[in-house]
Structure formats: C-alpha cells, structure tokens
Amino acid sequence: MNWNVWILIIVISFTQTACSLKLDVFSKSQESTAPGEVLFKGQFPLGEPAFTGRDKYNMKAVPGNRFVFNDLDEYVYVLNSEGKLLKKFQMSADKIDGMVSDSTGTYLYIAGVYTTNGTSFIEKYDFNGNLAGVIKTFAPTDMGGGVFATNHIEKLKLASDNTFYFIQNYRIVKYDMSGTLLDTIGTGVNSAADGEFRSIQDFVLTSGGGLKAVDMETDRLQTFDSNGNHVSTVTWPKPVMIDIVEEFQVDSDGNFLASTTNAKVITKFNSAGTHLLTLDGSENGGPVFPFNTISIGIFNSHYYVASGDNVYIYKTDGTLEIVYEKPLDRPTSVTQRKDGTTYVAAQNGIHKYSPDGSLTKTFGTGAALMSIATDSNKIIYVTRFGTNAVLRFDADEVAMTNITLPGSAQPYGVSVDASNNVFVADAGGGLYKVAAGDTTGTVFAAGIFTGVYCASDGNIYALKFDGVSAVNILKFDSSGTLLDTYPNSAPYAYGVSVALAADKFGKVFVSDEANNRIVVFDSDKTPLTPIAPTGPEGFNGNRGMFVDAAGNILVADTNNHFVKKFSPTGTQLYE
Known part of the structure; x- marks a missing residue:
C-alpha cells in the first residue's frame, strides 16, 4: 500500500x-x-448522549416512564424518561416494521419480517427481550411467475381493549390477541372514495374506539367510528400537502403532529385542519433535524422527537427545551x-x-x-x-x-x-x-x-x-x-x-x-x-x-x- x-x-x-x-x-x-x-x-x-447515539426508528413513550425504539440492526432499546439505557435486545427478524406496548408496560408487541422467507409477524416480548408468544403471522402472497409479495404489518397500534390495528394492503385491519380478524377499514382497493385509501401512511386511535387515517395521495385526513364507518374528511394544511408523512400522532389536547420526510419538519394542526406550528429543530438555536425519518414520542406534556442520532424535547407550544447530541x-x-x-x-x-x-x-x-x-x-x-x-x-x-x-x-x-x-x-x-x-x-x-x-x-x-x-x-x-x-x-x-x-x-x-x-x-x-x-x-x-x-x-x-x-x-x- x-x-x-x-x-x-x-x-x-x-x-x-x-x-x-x-x-x-x-x-x-x-x-x-x-x-x-x-x-x-x-x-x-x-460521549454517548441521553437516548443513545444510535439512529432511532419507531420511538415511543411506554408505561413506566420509559421509551422504546429500534435501530437498523434490529436491536430494540429500552430507556428511562431521562434517556438512560435500561435494556437492549436483538430481534431474530431481519426487519422491524413497528412496535407498541400494552397498557401496563409489561409486554412489547413487535411487527416485523423474516426476509429469508417473506413471512411477516406480530410477536410478543417482555421488556427483557424474552419471546412470550406469537400473535399472528402472514405468509407472502404468490403473485405468479415465482414472484412473492410480503404482507407487511405497518404502523402497529394497540387499542385500550387490547385489539391490534395496522395497515396492510390499502386498508386498516383489526385483530384480537388470538390473531383473529375482527374488522377491516377500506376494502383494499386503491381508491380516492370516502372510506377507501390511495396511499395510507399512518393513523391514530381516538377515544370511543374510532380512528383518524392519513391518506397522502388525496391530501386528506379521514375519520372513522368504532364500527369502521367513515364519518368525515378534513383536508391537510398546506405544509403537509406538499410532502410525505412519515409519522402521525395526536397529543392530549387533541391536536395532530405529522412528521414529513422531504422538508424534515413536524407540522402541528388541530382537528379542523388549521395549521398551528411547524418544528424543524432550529428553534432556540438548535440544530435542524438531520434525518428525514422522524419519530415522535409524547410524554409528560412534551414532544420527544427523534431524528437520526439526535433527540429534541419540546413543550407543546413548540418551545425547544433540550437537544441531545453526540x-x-x-x-x-x-x-x-x-x-x-x-x-x-x-x-x-x-x-x-x-x-x-x-x-x-x-x-x-x-x-x-x-x-x-x-x-x-x-x-x-x-x-x-x-x-x-x-x-x-x-x-x-x-x-x-x-x-x-x-x-x-x-x-x-x-x-x-x-x-x-x-x-x-x-x-x-x-x-x-x-x-x-x-x-x-x-x-x-x-x-x-x-x-x-x-x-x-x-x-x-x-x-x-x-x-x-x-x-x-x-x-x-x-x-x-x-x-x-x-x-x-x-x-x-x-x-x-x-x-x-x-x-x-x-x-x-x-x-x-x-x-x-x-x-x-x-x-x-x-x-x-x-x-x-x-x-x-x-x-x-x-x-x-x-x-x-x-x-x-x-x-x-x-x-x-x-x-x-x-x-x-x-x-x-x-x-
């Protein structure tokens, strides 16, 4: 050399x-x-900052004043509310698509894919990383000609009645803890009609058993009742229309937060679609969000925003209080x-x-x-x-x-x-x-x-x-x-x-x-x-x-x- x-x-x-x-x-x-x-x-x-220096995906606040997230190596991290690492464990799956905790903070339900055979799943783990059960698996769909399509489980949610909701093939599906299908929202047809979806990105569960779903291609937020019936549609505020939603959350005041990938910002708006504020990390002299995958955890009347290596902590009025960096x-x-x-x-x-x-x-x-x-x-x-x-x-x-x-x-x-x-x-x-x-x-x-x-x-x-x-x-x-x-x-x-x-x-x-x-x-x-x-x-x-x-x-x-x-x-x- x-x-x-x-x-x-x-x-x-x-x-x-x-x-x-x-x-x-x-x-x-x-x-x-x-x-x-x-x-x-x-x-x-x-030199490791609070909330670790790893890239963070699917970061969420969970019961017990804790946070969870995964990285690209399919490790799951459990941290306390100050960002101190409590536990980490590696999934056997090749890709984690989402995770959610139960209401007591006893178990994590993780959605992922075994890319070796295309099987997707929801698995149950305790917070020490021990596998406690398998809720549901989906074999890949045979598309003919030797081509198989993975049935990804996207944006996994757990309702207060312990039923699962997730996005799969242009629709939102609902399953119980035994893996039995209970309901579908949308027929799975790519459509702009009310009650259908063109490009469903995320959704939030609302009180009373309903939900609100993001449909990017039609620039709309659809509301559904507890029976899966379409109730209303709100058009996105302009800052969101021109971008792609990565994650969608609702805070304790009923306002919505949408992180968008191209602009690398978080847009906050109310239930009528009125734009309230936009966050990009630069508030109070902070560094702009470095990465276009932005996760949002809501805890103790604060927004915890993960972007790349960094975590930003905001008050609900948009005041940036802390930035954790390397x-x-x-x-x-x-x-x-x-x-x-x-x-x-x-x-x-x-x-x-x-x-x-x-x-x-x-x-x-x-x-x-x-x-x-x-x-x-x-x-x-x-x-x-x-x-x-x-x-x-x-x-x-x-x-x-x-x-x-x-x-x-x-x-x-x-x-x-x-x-x-x-x-x-x-x-x-x-x-x-x-x-x-x-x-x-x-x-x-x-x-x-x-x-x-x-x-x-x-x-x-x-x-x-x-x-x-x-x-x-x-x-x-x-x-x-x-x-x-x-x-x-x-x-x-x-x-x-x-x-x-x-x-x-x-x-x-x-x-x-x-x-x-x-x-x-x-x-x-x-x-x-x-x-x-x-x-x-x-x-x-x-x-x-x-x-x-x-x-x-x-x-x-x-x-x-x-x-x-x-x-x-x-x-x-x-x-």
Whole structure:
C-alpha cells in the first residue's frame, strides 16, 4: 500500500464537523488503585448522549416512564424518561416494521419480517427481550411467475381493549390477541372514495374506539367510528400537502403532529385542519433535524422527537427545551491523569472530564488531532497531523510553547514515560524522544512510526511501518535498545495501525482499525482473542487507547463518536 495514499485516507476522515450539547454524569470509583490514583468510572460509553447515539426508528413513550425504539440492526432499546439505557435486545427478524406496548408496560408487541422467507409477524416480548408468544403471522402472497409479495404489518397500534390495528394492503385491519380478524377499514382497493385509501401512511386511535387515517395521495385526513364507518374528511394544511408523512400522532389536547420526510419538519394542526406550528429543530438555536425519518414520542406534556442520532424535547407550544447530541466528534485518543481527570482528543477539540465524570472544559482547536498524553506535572501533549510540532497545555489547559520536531510534518502517536520524557511517533521523521521539560526532540529510533505507548514497566512500544502495507510492534527499553518484535500475521493481522497500548503485565493491545477490533498479545507475544464487540456495540474505526489504573482499556471508537471501556479480559463495561 502506498504510504502517501494511506496518509491521505486518514486526513480525509477528519473533514466533517459536529457539535455537542449534553453529556451523562459519571461517578468516581471506589475500587482499589495504586497510591495517588483515582480510577475514572461512570456511565459508558463516554460521549454517548441521553437516548443513545444510535439512529432511532419507531420511538415511543411506554408505561413506566420509559421509551422504546429500534435501530437498523434490529436491536430494540429500552430507556428511562431521562434517556438512560435500561435494556437492549436483538430481534431474530431481519426487519422491524413497528412496535407498541400494552397498557401496563409489561409486554412489547413487535411487527416485523423474516426476509429469508417473506413471512411477516406480530410477536410478543417482555421488556427483557424474552419471546412470550406469537400473535399472528402472514405468509407472502404468490403473485405468479415465482414472484412473492410480503404482507407487511405497518404502523402497529394497540387499542385500550387490547385489539391490534395496522395497515396492510390499502386498508386498516383489526385483530384480537388470538390473531383473529375482527374488522377491516377500506376494502383494499386503491381508491380516492370516502372510506377507501390511495396511499395510507399512518393513523391514530381516538377515544370511543374510532380512528383518524392519513391518506397522502388525496391530501386528506379521514375519520372513522368504532364500527369502521367513515364519518368525515378534513383536508391537510398546506405544509403537509406538499410532502410525505412519515409519522402521525395526536397529543392530549387533541391536536395532530405529522412528521414529513422531504422538508424534515413536524407540522402541528388541530382537528379542523388549521395549521398551528411547524418544528424543524432550529428553534432556540438548535440544530435542524438531520434525518428525514422522524419519530415522535409524547410524554409528560412534551414532544420527544427523534431524528437520526439526535433527540429534541419540546413543550407543546413548540418551545425547544433540550437537544441531545453526540458530544464527541470523531474522538481519536484518550488519556488520564493519576487524579482521575480524563482528556479526550476529538475533531471538535480536547474534552476534559473531572474525576466525578463532569465535562468541565473543551479547549484547543480540533482539526486533525491525532493523539493525547499527559505527564505527572499535569502538562498535556497533543499531536496534530500536518504540523512539525506537538501542542502543549499546562495544568490549567493554557497553551504553552510547542515541542518542535525537526523536519517532521506527520506526527501520530504521543506518550509520556514515568520520568516525563515525551515520545512521539512520526511518519516523517522517526520515533522521537523529548527530554522532560525540553521543547525539541531527538531521534530515538529511525524509520516511519505511527504509534507509541510508554508502559508502566518502563518499556516503550512503538508501531513501525514496514514500507509496504503493514506495521510491526517494536519493544524498546528506555535507552533505545530494541528488545523484541511482535508478529503481524493472520488471523490476528492488524494492517497499518496508528495506536497501541500495554498494561503493567506486559499485555499489548493494537487498534486494528480496518477490521474494527483490538488485537491482543500476551506478555510472551502469544496472540489472544481480539476485543471485537458486535452489533450496536461494535467498533467503527477504533483508534487511540489508554490503560487505566485498574487495567481497564479505554478506547476511542472514532466513527461511532464514543470512548468505550473494557475490562482487562475484554468485557465491555458500562460503569
């Protein structure tokens, strides 16, 4: 692989921007640590906002002051009203089309499809993800000529009498808990006549057993009584007419909310069709809705709006109160002081967290920050790609004189040993050593280096590019004598990595960014099982790492915008 091409790939990945408005609160650990050390411990992944950073579909408020939603990997998330994750579980189905809770918050009824055979279903789960029964299944319809059409169950609702309503084939159907068909609204014929539908998008159940249904192609809202008879029709307000409704809700005042996909807005109107307000996320200076799939949950006289990664909380008058976003924009590295203060280098600056987990400051320019380290004098060192310097900040995060690396423009890794000597891995000039308190570097080892880590035993681990397509781990003593070289071969190859770490027992961790895993070697260089979480917990371009006082590994999961925490044995930790 051409080295310059690989560098270009790294730089291109840092061209986007993001902002953050809210973080969860963390707590100090009571675990035993080395003298003078405080173990940072709290609500992980670090940087995950309330209501999680996952894309959210079918988000709804459910009894027990909880919310549920699913993501594109068909995981179901259960959260409390403050957005704290309570539970998640994965469906066996390939696609979730909708879900609804019973009135007591005991069970979730989930509509989905097994795409392997086209069967659609309604299944019953408890809130721990245990399957409690199957309500109804629909085999695909044989269209002839070897073509089969899935009978999707769309916009699943559960009425107060425990009957199900959903859209299927140009009509709304009603089933009881045993899966018996009770009623149909519309004949299934594509029609603009009253009581029929052309393009039914969603509907809401009303008091007394009736419902109101959205028909997009005819720009109308139809009302039906408890017997399924057509009662009246209201024409949409203009903001809705020219768009496609994604979701339709009714609030406690009887007003309607329609999220539309093209304009990416929510339109509110009353029962007469009079337009009341339009929401797009920008109220009170908030960010506009980033995604055209917009879910609406109504809870405690507030609208909870999910769009992409974000959740917006509105008062019913349209006042935007809170926006939950990802606080970290592509974090690349993490480090920690002995007092428990933790720093994360990201593309929107350097983020400081106090030992109790509070975000206390964001400082420094974020562009192309690569690696971060700190010494016993609380000086912070940060590499920035494309410069011949290492940024320095004092204990109050005030900029100091930079460290100069002669002839360098490609610094990647930085680490500090127990004597406050600074080591810099540079793809342009070699592995540099900067004596404690100095601001100029000298070559510690020649070659193209992409990562470095000073272990607590005094040894220096570095990643050296082989000139072709991979790097190798080199182990040096403090004087620069090469002690050992580690393998980089299948099945535990790690390509061109830019980050590594080591614990006090000699175990070495390498970020295998291309394969979204951490390759692990024992102290005798034996490859161990990689750290490779899957599903929604999986890495997406993992980079910098730090081993804390208890041997836990903190990992910058760059493209997921989190810092994750793993035990010494590789188990993901959440507190």
